[in-house]
Amino acid sequence: MEKPDKQVVQLLQRGNELFKIGDYRAATSAYESIIAATPDFAEAHHNLGAALLRMGNADEAAASFCSAIRFQPGLAEAHNHLGVALSRLGRSDEA
Numbered sequence: 600m601e602k603p604d605k606q607v608v609q610l611l612q613r614g615n616e617l618f619k620i621g622d623y624r625a626a627t628s629a630y631e632s633i634i635a636a637t638p639d640f641a642e643a644h645h646n647l648g649a650a651l652l653r654m655g656n657a658d659e660a661a662a663s664f665c666s667a668i669r670f671q672p673g674l675a676e677a678h679n680h681l682g683v684a685l686s687r688l689g690r691s692d693e694a
Contacts, residue, residue: 607637614646623650641671648680657687 603611614629630647633640648663664681667674685693 603637603640607633611643618650623653626650639670641667641674644670645674645677652680652684657684660684661688
């Protein structure tokens, strides 16, 4: 992936700020906008997964973590959070 443009970086920062204050729904919207513009941005997929997981949507979170891993296989946080999501889904054997 190429370096994200300034607008994408600003949107990522905004999503991260929303996540930190617990507005996970608004954060997911920001991350989804980034993914629509830059589909291979692993960090946006990971952060979307983290927000979805906080909202109790482990299934969609797992899919987001898998996308993050597909685009950046060495993203350790995504592997860790995928394990958490799978565990919450009762699929610990896949974690």
